[in-house]
Amino acid sequence: MITEPNKNLRQFQQVIEIIERNNHDRARLIPILQQIQDAYRFLPPQVLTYVATALDMPVAEVYGVATFYAHFSLEAKGKYVVKVCDGTACHVKGSSKLLDALYKKLRLNPEKHTTDDMMFTIEAVSCLGACGLAPVMVVNEKVYGEVNSKRCDEIINAIVELESQPETVNE
Amino acid sequence: METKEMVNIDGMMIPIEGEKNLLEMIRKADIELPTFCYHSHLSTYGACRLCICDIEGMGIQATCSIKPSAGMVVKTNTAEVRQIRKVNLELLLANHDISCPSCARSNNCKLQDLTRRLGVTKVRFKKTDKIAPIDNHSWSIIHDPNKCVLCGDCVRACKEMQAVGAIDFVNRGAKTIVGPAFNKSLNDVECVYCGQCVSVCPVGALVPKPETEEVWKAIHNPEKYVVAQLAPAVRVALGEGFGMEAGTISTGQIVAALKRMGFDQVYDTSFAADLTVVEEATEFIKRKLKNENLPQFTSCCPSWVKFAEQYYPELLPNLSTCKSPQQMFGSVAREVLPKLLNVKPENLVIVSIMPCTAKKFEAKREEFIHGGMAEVDHVLSTEGLGRMIHETGLQFNKLKPESFDLPLGFKTGAGVIFGNTGGVSEAVLRFAYEKITGETLIDTDLKMTRGLEGIRTIEMKLGSLQLRLGIAHTLSNARKVCDSIIAGEEHYDLIEIMACPGGCIAGGGQPVSFDPDFRKKRMQGLYNADKQLELHKSQDNPYVKELYQMALGEIGGHKAHELLHTHYHGRKRITDQVITIRNTQEPKIQLYVCVGTNCYMRGAQDLLKKMSQYVADNKLSDIVGFEGQEDMVDVKATFCFERCDRGPVLRVNEKVLEHATFEKAKALLDSEIKRIGLAQPVR
Numbered sequence: 001m002i003t004e005p006n007k008n009l010r011q012f013q014q015v016i017e018i019i020e021r022n023n024h025d026r027a028r029l030i031p032i033l034q035q036i037q038d039a040y041r042f043l044p045p046q047v048l049t050y051v052a053t054a055l056d057m058p059v060a061e062v063y064g065v066a067t068f069y070a071h072f073s074l075e076a077k078g079k080y081v082v083k084v085c086d087g088t089a090c091h092v093k094g095s096s097k098l099l100d101a102l103y104k105k106l107r108l109n110p111e112k113h114t115t116d117d118m119m120f121t122i123e124a125v126s127c128l129g130a131c132g133l134a135p136v137m138v139v140n141e142k143v144y145g146e147v148n149s150k151r152c153d154e155i156i157n158a159i160v161e162l163e164s165q166p167e168t169v170n171e
Numbered sequence: 172m173e174t175k176e177m178v179n180i181d182g183m184m185i186p187i188e189g190e191k192n193l194l195e196m197i198r199k200a201d202i203e204l205p206t207f208c209y210h211s212h213l214s215t216y217g218a219c220r221l222c223i224c225d226i227e228g229m230g231i232q233a234t235c236s237i238k239p240s241a242g243m244v245v246k247t248n249t250a251e252v253r254q255i256r257k258v259n260l261e262l263l264l265a266n267h268d269i270s271c272p273s274c275a276r277s278n279n280c281k282l283q284d285l286t287r288r289l290g291v292t293k294v295r296f297k298k299t300d301k302i303a304p305i306d307n308h309s310w311s312i313i314h315d316p317n318k319c320v321l322c323g324d325c326v327r328a329c330k331e332m333q334a335v336g337a338i339d340f341v342n343r344g345a346k347t348i349v350g351p352a353f354n355k356s357l358n359d360v361e362c363v364y365c366g367q368c369v370s371v372c373p374v375g376a377l378v379p380k381p382e383t384e385e386v387w388k389a390i391h392n393p394e395k396y397v398v399a400q401l402a403p404a405v406r407v408a409l410g411e412g413f414g415m416e417a418g419t420i421s422t423g424q425i426v427a428a429l430k431r432m433g434f435d436q437v438y439d440t441s442f443a444a445d446l447t448v449v450e451e452a453t454e455f456i457k458r459k460l461k462n463e464n465l466p467q468f469t470s471c472c473p474s475w476v477k478f479a480e481q482y483y484p485e486l487l488p489n490l491s492t493c494k495s496p497q498q499m500f501g502s503v504a505r506e507v508l509p510k511l512l513n514v515k516p517e518n519l520v521i522v523s524i525m526p527c528t529a530k531k532f533e534a535k536r537e538e539f540i541h542g543g544m545a546e547v548d549h550v551l552s553t554e555g556l557g558r559m560i561h562e563t564g565l566q567f568n569k570l571k572p573e574s575f576d577l578p579l580g581f582k583t584g585a586g587v588i589f590g591n592t593g594g595v596s597e598a599v600l601r602f603a604y605e606k607i608t609g610e611t612l613i614d615t616d617l618k619m620t621r622g623l624e625g626i627r628t629i630e631m632k633l634g635s636l637q638l639r640l641g642i643a644h645t646l647s648n649a650r651k652v653c654d655s656i657i658a659g660e661e662h663y664d665l666i667e668i669m670a671c672p673g674g675c676i677a678g679g680g681q682p683v684s685f686d687p688d689f690r691k692k693r694m695q696g697l698y699n700a701d702k703q704l705e706l707h708k709s710q711d712n713p714y715v716k717e718l719y720q721m722a723l724g725e726i727g728g729h730k731a732h733e734l735l736h737t738h739y740h741g742r743k744r745i746t747d748q749v750i751t752i753r754n755t756q757e758p759k760i761q762l763y764v765c766v767g768t769n770c771y772m773r774g775a776q777d778l779l780k781k782m783s784q785y786v787a788d789n790k791l792s793d794i795v796g797f798e799g800q801e802d803m804v805d806v807k808a809t810f811c812f813e814r815c816d817r818g819p820v821l822r823v824n825e826k827v828l829e830h831a832t833f834e835k836a837k838a839l840l841d842s843e844i845k846r847i848g849l850a851q852p853v854r
Binding site: 009043062064070 | 361751
């Protein structure tokens with residue numbers, strides 16, 4: 001395993017910048033949390049405590065906001081977040097089969113969303129707003145339409161392949 | 172005649188007289204609309220939807236959130252309104268843990284009361300919630316989310332009234348619960364244990380932690396000699412649990428009940444309050460004459476003390492070093508009672524009966540436990556003692572009054588009014604007046620200290636000394652006072668702070684009252700109790716004088732200091748929070764930078780930024796002993812080393828640096844690297 005001692009440092013420096021960019025403004029709590037989630041891919045509890053300190057507000061209030069919105073995650077997510085739409089249109093077009101195939105392939109289940117190597121997180125979501133392409137799957141920012149089990153398999157395999165290539169050292 | 176603007180409520184014309192909302196108008200018309208989430212001293216929330224009425228032209232509305240305007244026609248009791256209220260109540264009951272017979276709030280529960288009043292006899296909906304864990308880890312308060320109806324009263328009391336915000340809503344929709352951040356226990360967060368959440372909770376979701384079984388156990392143990400101390404505010408509230416009006420003085424009955432229950436001696440915390448007045452006023456006069464550590468803050472209220480330790484460490488030197496009356500009593504009792512009563516020290520059990528949930532926490536503070544023996548063993552809340560009396564079957568109202576035992580049961584009125592906001596100030600002034608002027612104070616009613624205004628300022632001249640006194644109750648008012656002092660906008664000589672609105676009489680351990688005037692009534696009760704005594708000035712208490720002669724020596728002297736004074740320390744607001752900023756595999760050096768509020772305010776963020784960059788930029792390979800080994804330093808941000816007055820604070824392995832600057836921190840880290848580097852085997 002390649003150690004990356006300064007990864008957290010970069011993330012934390014981003015947190016500091018985010019808070020400064022938002023002028024320590026309590027009213028901007030939600031954008032601050034969104035930007036921090038972009039940096040860490042989730043909201044670590046300790047960082048929420050830090051945000052509360054920096055904005056001079058109770059931690060319970062920050063935690064309340066972070067747990068209110070489904071968009072925020074307090075659990076670490078994988079490098080690739082796979083959102084499978086299970087809205088009406090996608091459901092009719094067989095999204096639950098797709099979800100089952102993904103769970104099976106990645107050895108996950110509705111209670112366990114993230115693979116042990118922190119590579120993949122599977123989320124079933126209500127609607128991605130692309131019903132014409134049902135069933136729809138989104139990997140990080142990339143949208144895949146009319147996905148079937150075979151196609152899904154290919155997408156995941158491609159990512160695994162990409163990730164297994166030796167990484168260029170960037171430190 | 173002046174024509175008034177009117178609202179038509181069920182056909183009655185009710186004049187608008189500055190009411191905040193329609194609900195208050197309806198209540199003025201003697202209609203007690205049901206509510207869970209409405210408290211006149213908190214913000215309006217509109218969550219429970221029980222105060223709904225039919226307003227002409229507006230439809231069905233929650234009246235707590237509607238401003239009254241002239242010509243409104245309101246119907247409070249239509250078929251539709253009744254139906255909606257019942258369904259709303261049924262829905263609240265659906266996920267409520269209905270265990271009424273065994274609930275601490277049985278018979279004093281709004282949900283129970285309204286269910287009966289509105290005639291809901293059946294709940295048609297199935298329970299969907301899983302059983303949530305009960306938080307009973309703190310010394311003061313038990314939180315049972317299964318009984319919570321999500322009215323939010325506790326959240327608003329904590330945030331608005333106390334300016335703490337230890338609890339808030341968590342999650343959303345059907346999964347919503349109320350609790351501290353990260354599902355922590357109240358024991359691990361900034362909760363000051365004032366129990367105002369308990370006082371506003373309409374159900375049994377937040378209750379004082381009972382210590383009744385421990386007390387029974389001590390009473391039943393023939394080897395133990397159990398003594399009680401009774402706090403002032405208890406005597407004007409305990410009777411409420413037995414059908415008495417708020418403010419009824421039932422001191423004699425309480426003493427009788429305690430004796431019948433098996434307490435060996437019953438004493439009065441007011442005796443210790445007299446002692447507190449003498450010590451604290453002497454301390455104050457000393458500070459005033461030297462112009463040192465002013466303003467002096469009172470320190471009787473343990474919630475205020477914890478609040479100051481968490482939020483205002485820079486003001487800690489200003490707190491009176493006097494212990495609270497509860498702890499002074501315990502300390503003195505441990506010193507004098509074993510000999511006086513011929514009891515082995517280890518067999519003496521000291522139980523205090525307090526209107527307060529925070530006193531339970533205070534008794535467990537490490538400063539008040541010496542060699543494993545606590546100054547006070549158990550703390551019963553007023554409502555807890557009430558339940559114990561109920562259990563015995565004693566007919567409280569029929570008990571013949573009895574009197575306290577001597578010497579620690581003798582008090583003056585000054586020690587009794589301690590339970591009211593302004594009471595400590597009044598008692599201190601009754602002492603200071605005579606001490607400073609050398610004259611006798613004839614009229615001891617110092618009315619300028621009294622009242623329910625949140626922050627009160629008194630200016631007066633005692634002899635040649637010009638004094639400015641501040642009195643604040645609720646911690647949000649305490650915060651305002653502290654901020655204005657720190658900003659240099661206000662100056663005071665002495666400031667009395669009590670966490671609960673109205674003082675101890677409205678403490679979190681008192682019986683929960685739905686009487687809108689309960690504060691005023693209990694306060695008047697204590698002033699009446701003062702009047703009923705012959706002595707009103709602490710310095711006149713003959714047994715306090717005797718105690719100084721017998722055991723304490725001089726007022727404010729060495730022995731008095733040892734027994735009656737204490738110290739305070741900065742305190743963290745949340746446990747176990749460390750941010751990993753730089754994480755190596757085999758760290759030899761751990762660098763911690765505190766980013767708690769006080770350090771943060773003093774530039775900890777910048778320090779952390781610079782230090783972590785310094786660590787990242789400097790490969791250790793240049794240092795003797797570290798050749799070929801990179802990255803041996805871990806950096807972590809942590810919340811609070813509890814040295815808040817000396818921030819920013821930083822730690823390199825075991826070495827702590829206070830008032831840290833980048834230069835000093837760098838030097839410390841470099842020396843530690845060098846020390847470890849030299850200890851490395853030469854390769």
